[in-house]
């Protein structure tokens with residue numbers, strides 16, 4: 591039997607599994623990690639109010655969620671001073687990235703992003719037959735001017751930038767992003783991924799302008815709100831662009847439980863403030879541990895720290911392997927020169943004690959093996 595015929599686009603894609611999760615690694619290793627510091631999850635967990643709302647919603651889970659996410663959109667709109675018609679709720683930023691690509695990228699259409707930047711967009715672009723144009727980082731930051739130049743040169747349909755950035759944790763100030771937006775071509779969609787915005791200084795956040803149809807601001811409950819497993823995020827944009835998503839989105843894709851949790855999380859500002867403090871303290875501690883081991887932390891405006899291991903990608907990969915062998919789950923950038931770093935998510939005190947013990951051992955092993 592021949593089986594179903596894949597589309598030409600899908601048949602042409604490499605047969606890879608893009609994200610190997612920590613669960614997969616644990617099954618392969620035959621034992622769990624002791625510290626889970628690799629996926630930029632928020633170990634400080636959701637607000638108790640959100641947990642309670644989700645528990646309540648779990649009992650009502652026989653009902654579909656509200657396909658319009660009415661109450662949540664209204665609350666998000668109030669928080670940002672926009673109209674509910676400017677808000678799209680989706681299955682995390684990752685889900686919204688896929689829809690945005692589907693909205694504006696046809697086979698062969700160019701999409702501009704950063705080489706070594708957040709990779710999920712790239713898989714969506716490949717899946718829809720788009721053509722990726724990847725612009726190198728400059729001084730460990732995404733390069734807004736070069737991204738705009740590439741967008742103009744290639745006639746891009748879509749431009750992507752994360753501010754603050756993942757995997758480096760670096761950021762640009764609002765003025766730089768606003769200048770970038772001013773220089774964008776007229777017919778482009780600019781995805782400004784602000785997954786880490788709550789951790790960033792206020793001067794990194796441009797004013798929200800829902801009159802500009804080119805700009806979509808992407809936010810999530812996965813990071814600061816600690817709800818990565820609930821899969822819920824949102825986009826802020828111009829009314830017509832938000833409405834266009836209604837033609838293609840998965841209308842019941844955001845679960846009733848996630849909607850209830852997100853609404854309660856938004857309402858618990860005091861808890862969020864405490865988490866932000868815990869994350870800041872953890873970030874300082876990761877930086878201290880790095881320096882104590884002769885390594886250089888990259889200044890971060892996120893809930894993780896990229897640590898420059900002082901060698902090449904191979905050296906950093908060995909350090910990462912040493913941490914993995916010591917049951918610490920971390921990740922690292924995929925592309926040179928960023929891959930001289932390992933990326934460590936903020937953890938509780940106990941997580942970082944394990945890190946502080948494992949890192950010097952891993953480094954000693956790698957230095958002995960490489961003579962470095």
Ligand SMILES: *Cc1c(COP(=O)(O)O)cnc(C)c1O
Nearest residue numbers: 682683684708756785810812823
């Ligand atoms: C973690 C992360 C996301 C994922 O967000 P979800 O809402 O969980 O899909 C998106 N963008 C960046 C830059 C991230 O680091």
